[in-house]
Amino acid sequence: MDKKLTSIVRLLILGLLIAAISACSSDTSSNEPGTESSEVASSEPKSGGTYTILSAADPDMLDPHRQSSIYTHMMAGLVYNKLVTYETGPDVEFTDYNVVPDLAESWEISEDGKVYTFHLREAYWHDKEPVNGRQVTAEDVVATMERIINLPGHQAALLSEVDNIEAKDPQTVVFTLKQPFAPFLNFMANHFMWILPKEAVDGQVDLATDAIGTGPFVLEKWEDNVQATYKKNPNYFEEGKPYLDEVIYKVVPEQGSRIAAFRTGQAEAIGSLSPEELAQLQKTNPDIAVFDALFPTQEQLYMNMEREPFTDLRVRKAISMAVDRKSMVEAIYGGGETSGPVNPSLGDWALPLEERETLQPFDPEEAKKLLAEAGYPNGFDTTMIVTNGYGEQLVRVAQWVAEDLRNIGINVEIEIVEYATYFSERWPNVDYDMGIGYQTYFQEPDEWLRTQLHTNGSRNWYNISDPELDKMLDEQRMILDVEERKQYVHEIQRYVLENLVNPVPLTTYYTKTPRQPYTRDVYPHASYGYGYLKNVWLDK
Amino acid sequence: MSQVQLDSELPKERIKAGKNLHFKKFKEDCKRFIITQKIGFVSLLIILIVVAVAIIAPMIAPYDPISQDRAAFLAAPNAQHVMGTDDLGRDVFSRLVFGSRISLLVGIATVVISIILGTLIGMVSGYFGGVVDMIIQRVMDAIMSIPALILALFIAALLGPAIQNVIIALVIIEIPRFARIVRGEMMRIRESNYVEASRSVGASSFRIIMKHGLPNMMAPIIVMASLAFGQTIIAEASLSFLGIGTPPPNPSWGLMLSDASRYMESAPWLVLFPGLALSILVLAFNLFGDALRDFLDPKMS
Numbered sequence: 059m060d061k062k063l064t065s066i067v068r069l070l071i072l073g074l075l076i077a078a079i080s081a082c083s084s085d086t087s088s089n090e091p092g093t094e095s096s097e098v099a100s101s102e103p104k105s106g107g108t109y110t111i112l113s114a115a116d117p118d119m120l121d122p123h124r125q126s127s128i129y130t131h132m133m134a135g136l137v138y139n140k141l142v143t144y145e146t147g148p149d150v151e152f153t154d155y156n157v158v159p160d161l162a163e164s165w166e167i168s169e170d171g172k173v174y175t176f177h178l179r180e181a182y183w184h185d186k187e188p189v190n191g192r193q194v195t196a197e198d199v200v201a202t203m204e205r206i207i208n209l210p211g212h213q214a215a216l217l218s219e220v221d222n223i224e225a226k227d228p229q230t231v232v233f234t235l236k237q238p239f240a241p242f243l244n245f246m247a248n249h250f251m252w253i254l255p256k257e258a259v260d261g262q263v264d265l266a267t268d269a270i271g272t273g274p275f276v277l278e279k280w281e282d283n284v285q286a287t288y289k290k291n292p293n294y295f296e297e298g299k300p301y302l303d304e305v306i307y308k309v310v311p312e313q314g315s316r317i318a319a320f321r322t323g324q325a326e327a328i329g330s331l332s333p334e335e336l337a338q339l340q341k342t343n344p345d346i347a348v349f350d351a352l353f354p355t356q357e358q359l360y361m362n363m364e365r366e367p368f369t370d371l372r373v374r375k376a377i378s379m380a381v382d383r384k385s386m387v388e389a390i391y392g393g394g395e396t397s398g399p400v401n402p403s404l405g406d407w408a409l410p411l412e413e414r415e416t417l418q419p420f421d422p423e424e425a426k427k428l429l430a431e432a433g434y435p436n437g438f439d440t441t442m443i444v445t446n447g448y449g450e451q452l453v454r455v456a457q458w459v460a461e462d463l464r465n466i467g468i469n470v471e472i473e474i475v476e477y478a479t480y481f482s483e484r485w486p487n488v489d490y491d492m493g494i495g496y497q498t499y500f501q502e503p504d505e506w507l508r509t510q511l512h513t514n515g516s517r518n519w520y521n522i523s524d525p526e527l528d529k530m531l532d533e534q535r536m537i538l539d540v541e542e543r544k545q546y547v548h549e550i551q552r553y554v555l556e557n558l559v560n561p562v563p564l565t566t567y568y569t570k571t572p573r574q575p576y577t578r579d580v581y582p583h584a585s586y587g588y589g590y591l592k593n594v595w596l597d598k
Numbered sequence: 599m600s601q602v603q604l605d606s607e608l609p610k611e612r613i614k615a616g617k618n619l620h621f622k623k624f625k626e627d628c629k630r631f632i633i634t635q636k637i638g639f640v641s642l643l644i645i646l647i648v649v650a651v652a653i654i655a656p657m658i659a660p661y662d663p664i665s666q667d668r669a670a671f672l673a674a675p676n677a678q679h680v681m682g683t684d685d686l687g688r689d690v691f692s693r694l695v696f697g698s699r700i701s702l703l704v705g706i707a708t709v710v711i712s713i714i715l716g717t718l719i720g721m722v723s724g725y726f727g728g729v730v731d732m733i734i735q736r737v738m739d740a741i742m743s744i745p746a747l748i749l750a751l752f753i754a755a756l757l758g759p760a761i762q763n764v765i766i767a768l769v770i771i772e773i774p775r776f777a778r779i780v781r782g783e784m785m786r787i788r789e790s791n792y793v794e795a796s797r798s799v800g801a802s803s804f805r806i807i808m809k810h811g812l813p814n815m816m817a818p819i820i821v822m823a824s825l826a827f828g829q830t831i832i833a834e835a836s837l838s839f840l841g842i843g844t845p846p847p848n849p850s851w852g853l854m855l856s857d858a859s860r861y862m863e864s865a866p867w868l869v870l871f872p873g874l875a876l877s878i879l880v881l882a883f884n885l886f887g888d889a890l891r892d893f894l895d896p897k898m899s
Binding site for chain 2: 332334337338382385389390446450453454456457458460461464472473474475476479
C-alpha cells in the first residue's frame with residue numbers, strides 16, 4: 059500500500075505549493091512606497107539605526123546607464139545624484155514633479171530656450187578607490203553625459219536634442235540644444251541621469267558591481283541576489299544628513315517571508331501589498347501606517363493597427379466602451395481610477411479625472427452599435443496576448459476585459475506569453491492582434507505621448523501612424539511655457555481619446571504600502587531612487 | 599482487453615476456447631473484484647461518476663464556467679451559487695464540473711500516448727537487449743533521474759502555457775515508467791518456452807512481440823496506467839497552479855486553486871471545493887490502481 063502513502067505525500071506537496079504561491083502572487087509593483095500623510099509631526103530627528111528594505115528581486119547589475127530595471131535605479135538613488143532632481147518633502151505629493159537642485163546648485167536658461175547653464179555645488183565623491191573623495195567637477199558631468207549618449211539603450215534618447223555639452227569652468231556646465239525643447243529639465247531629473255566620476259566613465263571602476271557617487275550612502279558591499287549594504291556618507295553635501303547609519307537592501311523573493319519579516323519588525327520597507335495581504339497584516343500589527351499612492355503606470359489594452367478589424371476607429375472605440383473600468387479596478391485592485399493617455403500619476407499633465415471618465419464611457423449598447431456600423435453586427439473572434447511576468451493581477455485584468463468584450467460579441471482567446479518573449483518579441487515586433495500590459499513608469503508627458511503614439515516613436519509598438527497627431531506631438535515639445543504646454547498636452551490627449559483610441563488606457567490603481575510606526579520623515583516620490591532615505595530617521 | 603489479460607497465467611488452449619467462456623470468466627472476475635477489493639470498487643465508482651460528469655458537463659453546470667457574474671464577487675455558497683463564486687464572479691460549481699473535463703482529458707491523453715510510446719520502446723529494448731537495450735535504458739535513466747515535476751515544469755515553461763504542451767510535458771515524464779515495466783516483462787517473456795517454440799517454427803521478431811509479448815504484459819500495464827492517471831492529474835494541476843499549465847480562463851482545477859490561494863482566509867470555499875475534487879479523484883485512481891494490482895497478483899488471488 060505504499061502507493062497510498064505516495065498519493066498522500068503528493069497531496070501534501072500540493073498543499074505546500076498553494077501556501078508558497080499564495081504569498082508571492084500579487085507582486086506587480088516593486089518597492090514603491092506611497093505618499094506620506096503629513097499627520098506625522100516631525101520632531102527633532104535622531105541619528106542612527108539601520109533601515110532594511112526587502113525586495114522581491116535584485117538587479118542583474120548596478121550600472122545605472124546600461125540597465126533600465128527599476129531595481130537598479132531604486133538602489134542607484136542611495137549612491138548617486140543627478141544635476142537636478144524632483145522635490146520631496148512633507149508638503150509634496152508623491153506625484154508632484156517639481157524640479158529642484160541636486161548636484162547643480164542653480165541654473166540659468168537662455169532667452170531663446172536653447173542654452174542651459176548649470177552651476178555645481180561643492181560636493182565630494184565617496185572616499186573609495188580610485189576617486190578618493192575628490193571634489194566633483196564639470197568634467198565629471200561632461201564625461202557622464204557622453205557616456206549616456208554613447209551607450210545603447212533608451213537613455214540616449216533623453217539627450218537626443220542636445221547639440222553640445224561643455225565644461226565652461228570647473229564648476230559650470232553648459233548644455234546647448236539643437237532647438238528649444240520643453241522636456242529638457244524633466245529629462246535631466248530622469249533616473250538615467252545619475253552623475254558618475256570621470257574615473258568610472260574611463261573604466262577604472264567596475265560599474266556593474268560597484269558604485270562611487272556623491273549620494274547620502276556609500277555602497278559597502280553588493281552580493282548579487284543576497285544583499286547590498288550601504289553606510290552613511292560622512293561627507294554628504296547636505297549638512298547633518300543622512301540620519302541613518304546603515305541601509306540594507308536584502309533580496310527575499312517570497313512575499314510571505316517579506317510580510318513575516320515586516321510583521322516581526324525585521325524590515326522597514328517591503329513594497330506594496332494587495333488589499334487582502336494588508337488586511338491580514340493589520341490584524342497582527344494594528345499600529346502600522348498605510349500609505350496610498352497612485353501606481354505610476356497603467357494597464358493598456360492595445361491593438362495592432364495593421365490587422366483587421368482594428369484598422370477601423372469604430373471597432374477600437376467599441377472595444378474601449380465595452381470595458382467596465384470602474385468595477386474592474388475595484389474588484390481586482392481594491393480601488394483606483396480611470397486612466398488616460400498620460401498617466402494620472404503625472405499630476406495635472408494628465409486630463410482631469412472627470413474628463414477621463416466622460417471621454418471613455420462604459421456603454422456596451424453603444425459599443426454594439428458601433429460594431430454593427432463597422433460591419434461586425436455579430437462581433438468577431440480574435441486573440442489577446444498577456445504575460446504573467448507582471449504578476450497574476452494583470453492576467454485577471456485580461457480575463458475581465460475578455461469577458462466584457464464577449465458581452466459585445468467579440469470572442470477573445472487569451473494567450474499567455476512568457477515575459478522575455480512578451481517584452482522583447484511579441485510586443486515590440488507588433489506580433490499580436492490585441493494585447494494587454496503595463497507601460498513603463500514614464501515621468502514626462504512627452505514619453506507617454508510621443509514615444510508611444512508618434513509614427514517614429516521609440517515605443518510605438520502598435521503600428522500607429524497619424525500625420526496630424528505627429529505634428530501635434532512634435533509641437534508640444536517646443537512650447538517652453540509650462541502652462542501653455544499643459545493645455546496643449548491636454549488637447550492632444552482629447553484628440554487621442556476621440557480619434558485614435560489605441561492603446562486604450564484602462565485604470566491606475568492605488569498601491570497600499572505598509573510602514574513601520576517608528577519611521578519618520580519618509581517622503582517618497584514616484585520617480586525612481588531611494589534618495590529620499592536621506593531624510594528618514596527612526597524614532598525608537 | 600481484460601479477458602486476455604486475466605487469462606495471462608492460464609494455458610494457451612483456454613484462450614482459443616471461445617468468446618462465451620471469456621465473457622463468463624470476465625463476469626466472475628468482476629464479481630470477485632467487487633467482493634475482494636471493496637475499496638477498489640468504490641474508487642472505480644467514483645471514477646465513473648467523474649467521467650459521467652465530464653461527459654454531460656453542460657447539462658449539470660448551471661452557468662457558463664467562464665462567464666462572470668459582476669453582481670457577485672467572492673459570494674459564499676448560497677442557493678444561487680451552490681459552491682459560491684470566485685474573485686471574478688464565476689460560479690465555482692460550474693467551473694468544477696467543466697474542470698473535470700480538463701483533468702480527464704489531460705489524464706487520458708497523457709496515459710494513452712505514454713502507454714503506446716512507452717510500451718513500444720520497452721518491448722524493443724527488452725526483446726532485443728544488448729546495445730539497443732543499453733542505449734534506450736540509459737536515456738530512460740537520464741529522464742527518470744530528474745524529479746518528475748521539475749522536469750515537467752521545465753518542459754512546460756519552455757513550450758508555453760497550453761493544454762497540448764502540458765500533455766507533451768507529462769508524456770515525456772511518463773514514458774520511462776512504462777518503458778521500464780514493459781522491458782522487464784518482455785525480458786521474462788522472451789525466455790519463456792512458448793516464445794522459444796514460436797521462434798523454432800520461424801516466427802518473426804515482430805510477430806513474437808505482438809502475439810506473445812503484448813497480450814502477456816497487459817496486466818502490469820493496466821495497473822501502471824491507473825496509477826499514472828492519478829499522477830498525471832496532480833501534475834496537470836500543479837503546472838496550472840504555477841501558471842505554466844492550462845491557460846486562463848479555462849477552469850482547470852489547478853488554476854482554480856492558484857486563483858483561490860490568495861483568498862484562503864477570506865473565501866475558503868474557493869480552495870476547498872477544487873482541492874477536495876482533486877484529492878478525491880486522485881485518491882480514487884490510486885486506490886483503484888492498488889486494488890487492481892492486488893487483484894491481478896497471482897500470489898494474492
